[in-house]
Amino acid sequence: MPRGTDEVSEPMYYVLTALLDGPLHGHAIMKVVGELSGGRVKPSVGTLYGILERLGDRGLITVDREETVNGRVRRYFRVLESGRTVLEAEARRMQQAASLVINRTSYA
Numbered sequence: 848m849p850r851g852t853d854e855v856s857e858p859m860y861y862v863l864t865a866l867l868d869g870p871l872h873g874h875a876i877m878k879v880v881g882e883l884s885g886g887r888v889k890p891s892v893g894t895l896y897g898i899l900e901r902l903g904d905r906g907l908i909t910v911d912r913e914e915t916v917n918g919r920v921r922r923y924f925r926v927l928e929s930g931r932t933v934l935e936a937e938a939r940r941m942q943q944a945a946s947l948v949i950n951r952t953s954y955a
Contacts, residue, residue, distance in 0.1 A: 855937040861888050862898050863907065863934040866926040870911035873899070873922070899924055907933055 855863070858880070865871060865879035873895055881889050890898065902908045907930030911923040926934070 855933060856898075858888050858890050858894070859898055859902060860934065860937055862890075862895070862902065863926055863930050866908060866924060867931070867934075870923040870925040872924075876924070902930065906930075 861880040861883050862876060864883055865876050871879065873892065876899075877890060877892070877895055880895075899908065903910075903924075906927065908924050908926050911925040913920050913922050915921070
């Protein structure tokens, strides 16, 4: 899969996809991203929170809620409608790009 466009990098794509089913906290996001990508995308904690910050700054996700677990704050993130729109556009772009190869019946 290509690294993505200026619009959505591959790790951002998987983070947004992970949030489609509902709010998740950072550790759960990392786990789901790993599962969705077949283990190819494994952001470190620092990388993940950088991605979450950028997605939040772009108005694609927001903090849904916070809770304290074992004395630590756990922040849950959720995708916004604008994030769904960007994610769907990126999925369509990738599908169109893939179809250039998949739909060929012969190779030169």
